[in-house]
Amino acid sequence: VWENCLKIIKDNVSPVSFKTWFEPIVPVKLENNVLTIQVPSPFFYEYLEEQYIDILRKTLRKELGPEAKLEYSVIVENNGYNDGAPFTVKFPTQNKTELKNKPVSVQAVQETPIKNPFIIPGIKKLNVDPQLNPEYNFANFVEGSCNKLARSAGITISQAPGKTAFNPLFIYGGSGLGKTHLAQAIGIEVKRLFPEKIVLYVNAVKFQTQFVDAYFKHNNINDFLHFYQSIDVLILDDVHEFAGKEKTQDAFFHIFNHLHQTGKQLILTSDQAPADLQGLEKRLLSRFKWGLSAELTVPDFETRVAILKKKVYNDGIVVPNDVLEFIASNINQNIRELEGALISMLAQSTLNGKQLTVELASELIEKLVKSTKKDITIDYIQKVVCEYFGLPLEVLSAKTRKREIVQARQIAMYFSKSLTKASLSTIGSMIGNKDHATVLHACKTVNNLMETDKRFRAQVEDIQKKLKYNS
Ligand code: ADP
Ligand code: MG
Numbered sequence: 001v002w003e004n005c006l007k008i009i010k011d012n013v014s015p016v017s018f019k020t021w022f023e024p025i026v027p028v029k030l031e032n033n034v035l036t037i038q039v040p041s042p043f044f045y046e047y048l049e050e051q052y053i054d055i056l057r058k059t060l061r062k063e064l065g066p067e068a069k070l071e072y073s074v075i076v077e078n079n080g081y082n083d084g085a086p087f088t089v090k091f092p093t094q095n096k097t098e099l100k101n102k103p104v105s106v107q108a109v110q111e112t113p114i115k116n117p118f119i120i121p122g123i124k125k126l127n128v129d130p131q132l133n134p135e136y137n138f139a140n141f142v143e144g145s146c147n148k149l150a151r152s153a154g155i156t157i158s159q160a161p162g163k164t165a166f167n168p169l170f171i172y173g174g175s176g177l178g179k180t181h182l183a184q185a186i187g188i189e190v191k192r193l194f195p196e197k198i199v200l201y202v203n204a205v206k207f208q209t210q211f212v213d214a215y216f217k218h219n220n221i222n223d224f225l226h227f228y229q230s231i232d233v234l235i236l237d238d239v240h241e242f243a244g245k246e247k248t249q250d251a252f253f254h255i256f257n258h259l260h261q262t263g264k265q266l267i268l269t270s271d272q273a274p275a276d277l278q279g280l281e282k283r284l285l286s287r288f289k290w291g292l293s294a295e296l297t298v299p300d301f302e303t304r305v306a307i308l309k310k311k312v313y314n315d316g317i318v319v320p321n322d323v324l325e326f327i328a329s330n331i332n333q334n335i336r337e338l339e340g341a342l343i344s345m346l347a348q349s350t351l352n353g354k355q356l357t358v359e360l361a362s363e364l365i366e367k368l369v370k371s372t373k374k375d376i377t378i379d380y381i382q383k384v385v386c387e388y389f390g391l392p393l394e395v396l397s398a399k400t401r402k403r404e405i406v407q408a409r410q411i412a413m414y415f416s417k418s419l420t421k422a423s424l425s426t427i428g429s430m431i432g433n434k435d436h437a438t439v440l441h442a443c444k445t446v447n448n449l450m451e452t453d454k455r456f457r458a459q460v461e462d463i464q465k466k467l468k469y470n471s
Helices: 002-012 015-022 042-051 053-064 096-101 148-159 179-193 204-216 221-229 246-261 282-288 301-315 321-330 335-352 358-372 378-389 393-397 403-419 424-430 436-452 454-470
Strands: 026-031 034-039 069-074 087-090 169-172 199-203 233-237 265-270 292-295
Touching: 002 015, 002 053, 015 042, 034 042, 042 053, 042 069, 042 246, 053 069, 148 169, 148 179, 148 292, 169 179, 179 199, 179 233, 179 265, 199 204, 204 221, 204 233, 204 246, 221 246, 233 246, 246 265, 246 282, 301 321, 301 335, 321 335, 321 358, 335 358, 378 393, 378 403, 378 424, 378 454, 393 403, 403 424, 403 436, 403 454, 424 436, 436 454
Parallel strands: 034 069, 169 265, 169 292, 199 233, 233 265
Antiparallel strands: 026 034, 069 087
């Protein structure tokens, strides 16, 4: 029966898909119209269910009649998280999530050797460059109350990656507060303690680019998935960049599941807490909350000074303490800018051949603080508003009455009026090519809604924070 099924399936899927997803299947038994097939991993089962359930169902009914049923016997890798016995799930499945968590029945271990497409021979020995910056280690990461929880969770994880309750570790916080540094420090420490482990740091934007490349270059998608599923510690930086990118989110969802199920460590960073992330699928967000979410906040004065001291010490430069304290008291929202200020002052003092004193520092600081503040522009407002709602930028100028888009456009107009000096007609012409009356109406609508609709008000205030924070 299975042979016949395979013939039909072969004609209906691409050769690569057939090889990857159907050849490894082992038919186990056929009883009362119930066919049991064995698949190499829980991920494999999930993927079949998601991508090929229709063709499987049709084929089976063709062969066995309308009463046909399919059962899976799933091989679970023994990784200390389960007893290594395959479990069986039944078809047609009603509620997948439930099935995944609660296997319907447990079967005896199958003897049949099977080909597992996820264990590519030799891949464990493959040298994956972890893409880590050696400077971003724990020794260079100054501890403060702003990062205490995240840092200690990170240290715990590096000593037993994948084996703690902190999986995934979700690090979130504003720009320049140390997310990338801390996430990389964990990777570096894992490599130091367990050199054989495959660690990979990847930024979400890069991941997306790789995925899109794989997706369009005919069926490289399996290579892409295989590669990511071979990682022991995966660090995905700036996951908020996935907003609105559904296919990428899907791919990551599968990778996440596979890694998590096989006891591999995931570390994610984001500019917002999982609960506040816009434009990401619910099923991803719920997984992000499985482990530990730890926030990085703005460092206090002592920590800022300690960071500057560490920096000059590492670079072998001598800078008087009062200068460091002066810088630390003036730049207090962003560690990247804090370091940037120090570097730029050092450069200036070298250029001018002057000692870096508090006087010189105070001469320079004003220019610096000003130059790090971006002007808020209408373009920037549109970008932030769209990002917030997970909408592509173009929709603001689309001719549509869709409520969410109309509202996003109104909010963008409202902020353009309140935060820039542009006239109503300029704003209108830049946002959706509307006239000044439309902009005026938008401002009124937003003001009214802010008074009557709490949720709306919270959204507008969130966006305002983003606009101010990033500028
Ligand atoms: P984010 O990823 O949150 O935007 P980064 O990790 O890139 O921030 O950090 C910005 C800069 O601040 C980096 O140069 C980093 O080394 C430094 N930095 C952040 N946190 C600390 C810390 N606790 N101790 C020392 N340096 C830090
Ligand atoms: Mg970063």
